[in-house]
Amino acid sequence: MDRLQTMSAFVGVAEEGGFSPAARRLGMSPPSVTRAISELEARLGCRLFHRTTRSVHLTEAGERYLGDCRRILAEIDAADRQAAGIHAEPRGMVSVTGSAMFGSIIVTPIILDLLDRYPELTVSTLFVDRIVHVVDEGIDVAVRIADLPDSSLTAIRVGSVRRVLCASPDYLERHGRPTSPNGLENHEIIHFASMAPAREWVFENDGMEIRHRPSSRLVVNTAAAAINAAERGRGITRVLSYMIAPQVEAGSLEILLPEFEPPVVPVHVVHKESGHTSARVRAVIDHLVQHLRRHPVLANEDGGSA
Missing domain, CATH: 3.40.190.10 (Periplasmic binding protein-like II)
Known part of the structure; x- marks a missing residue:
């Protein structure tokens, strides 16, 4: 058998977990598949499978070789499709x-x-x-x-x-609107931990970096939880702009301190x-x-x- 046939037989055995199911998939006889694997192992000088009477498992060398064989066979298939004029129809x-x-x-x-x-x-x-x-x-x-x-x-x-601060109109009506990062000290903060694992918010204004470590009574691990709490008027939170685009458009959240936002x-x-x-x-x-x-x-x- 040529190399591509033996590689196809090897991938078939690895994916089907046995010689007989691989033979059925490939339209070959089980002895032919067994012979192909033996030829391949002889050429490579290593064993690709651990064989028992009940199971077939890849060796460490077989695991490494499987990825390469899949890639090579996929590239050949893509080349065949391109030559056949069906490259424009991905599948x-x-x-x-x-x-x-x-x-x-x-x-x-x-x-x-x-x-x-x-x-x-x-x-x-x-x-x-x-x-x-x-x-x-x-x-x-x-x-x-x-x-x-x-x-x-x-x-x-x-x-x-953008990394944006936001709060609900109801919260802002009750607590006022901050005019600078320092003003956040007087506000309830909903801390979304994934946005700032060190619990420090970074701002920028006129090229100068401003760092603020908010004090928070609510720390959440998902954006959905932070946004939900903010919409309920529980404080100011920081998320990525795409996360609250629908809420901003609907008017349930407002963006704060855009002039202090860090780089995009x-x-x-x-x-x-x-x-x-x-x-x-x-x-x-x-x-x-x-x-x-x-x-x-x-x-x-x-x-x-x-």
């Missing part, structure tokens, strides 16, 4: 990650529109409030709200969001593929970039590669 699975709230209210509607456009495309999302390691966790595309460190990943800037936080679409990007991943990247750059909560600023 297959693409994984997308982002923060929980941004993913839910901003990214999900864009993905739904994408699925309507490409019936053969499948998207799996991971919207969580933690750093997702794109390469280690096998993620295709990420939407990041942060200043990005240098890395091997490709990043496309699509806009920015950039938003990027990040992906790990460079050079030849598969049609399925490219379709998701292009769709996200196009729609996020037009989204009103991202300040409509022009983006570029970073």
Whole structure:
């Protein structure tokens, strides 16, 4: 057998968990699959599977080799599709990650529109409030709200969001409106811990940085809780501007001290593929970039590669 056939047999056995189910999937006889794996192991000079009478498990070398084989076979499949003239019709699975709230209210509607456009495309999302390691966790595309460190990943800037203070009109009527960060000392503060883990709020005015450590009787770990408490008139909180765009438009929350806001936080679409990007991943990247750059909560600023 040639290399591609043996690699396909190896991936089939690894994914199906046995030689017989892999043979059925590949349209081969079980002895042919067994022979293919033996040839592959002989060529590589290492064992790829631990075999017992009841089970087949990957060795450490097999685990490493599986990822490479999947990538190579996917690239070959993409090349075949391009040559056949169907590269413009993306199909297959693409994984997308982002923060929980941004993913839910901003990214999900864009993905739904994408699925309507490409019936053969499948998207799996991971919207969580933690750093997702794109390469280690096998993620295709990420939407990041942060200043990005240098890395091997490709990043496309699509806009920015602001770190804003807000409170309800009812609260402001009862307690007054602060005119500077120092004035926050006289107000009830709802501290959203993820926005400032060190419990310190940073402001900026005329190029000068101002630091304020708010005293708070309510500390919450989600933006939804902070926003809910603020809408109920329980105090002033700090969140990202996109999180309260509907409330500001409806008039249930008002933004405070905009002249003291720190620099904006950039938003990027990040992906790990460079050079030849598969049609399925490219379709998701292009769709996200196009729609996020037009989204009103991202300040409509022009983006570029970073």
